[in-house]
Amino acid sequence: MAKSHGENGPRAPAAGGHLSGTRESLAPGPDAATADELSSLGSDSEANGFAERRIDKFGFIVGSQGAEGALEEVPLEVLRQRESKWLDMLNNWDKWMAKKHKKIRLRCQKGIPPSLRGRAWQYLSGGKVKLQQNPGKFDQAFWCLVQICEKYLPGYYSEKLEAIQLDGEILFSLLQKVSPVAHKHLSQQKIDPLLYMTEWFMCAFSRTLPWSSVLRVWDMFFCEGVKIIFRVGLVLLKHALGSPEKLKACQGQYETIERLRSLSPKIMQEAFLVQEVVELPVTERQIEREHLIQLRRWQDTRGELQCHSPPRLHGAKAILEAEPGPWPTLQPSPSIRLPPDAPLPGSKGKYKPPKQVQKEQRKQVKASGQRDKPPTPSQAKVAAAAGDACPPRDVPPKDLVHQDPQDSAPQDSAYHCSQESLTSQESEDTYL
Incomplete structure (x- = not known):
């Protein structure tokens, strides 16, 4: 055939x-x-x-998961409104991240519009900054993968998978608080977390969930970090093994692992899963606290970790703070010189100079007033007796009394030059 x-x-x-x-x-x-x-x-x-x-709407053939029901469809008007909002955020990304990060998180939970999802993931993950720092080297998808491996999930793909093993213990410990029934069953069956969570975490559920659910999970993952991966794993364990009725068909290790490998389409459905993940009260602080506990236990039983990976960053805000984008260079602007009595731009009232400047101005006014007065007989006698080539500053020569102030400027400069030369000469003789 x-x-x-x-x-x-x-x-x-x-x-x-x-x-x-x-x-x-x-x-x-x-x-x-x-x-x-x-x-x-x-x-x-x-x-x-x-x-x-x-x-489906993404071009994938629906196989065994086709019975999960119709995919969640967003009305066209709502989709256009979301696209407009996301365009505004992406065009003013630094401002939104600095002042309205909670709004970005809420919009990621609602789902990024498909037409802007690739661009938004670049901004959220910091891949755009990496691309700007390495122009002409690889493409956008590559730098997004780099950020996942180095910032979101550091050490996951290293030798011996130590980071995955550690996160498996963290997941199992958090399960005790989220679903004691599932935690007790897995403990009794002595099922190691690596048997069911390795593929979940290493692939960020891309090989487990329907594609529509994967995209929604990744929207939140790029924004909020690895806590979304933990939440998804806890939700799946809770709804697969979290009740006595569901455990009736899981009497042994084999049946339990098969249940976790072939999850019910209902709990993986896009709207249901996202709602459960958003409402699950597992925070970054709880994950980090449990990480320290499990790390101490690892060191006590197995010694130090052989893979020294950098600490992971919890989401887009932490990545932006650790690796800020390139700021535009400041361009020189022309300076504006204002008269001493002119008010400064944006100031109220008249400009008030400092006290030292006021004293200097009063001295200059007093000296200029004395210049206009004719010399007294005693001052004239002193000047004649001195026979100095440069008359004192407050006793102007007769030929300069009726000159224009502009014409007297060279004389004043010459007088200052002579004074400076005398001072330098005196200092030089003293040195010699």
């Missing part, structure tokens, strides 16, 4: 069949991959090529 299908080629859709945005008629192909897929369908009609498989 497989050979005849390969010779005849792919079949056309059956009469009355159609191709739409959500349904597609699949036919077997000649390659081995198609044969393997057909062998897993489990139905004669499907194996003969007449089965219709549903495709």
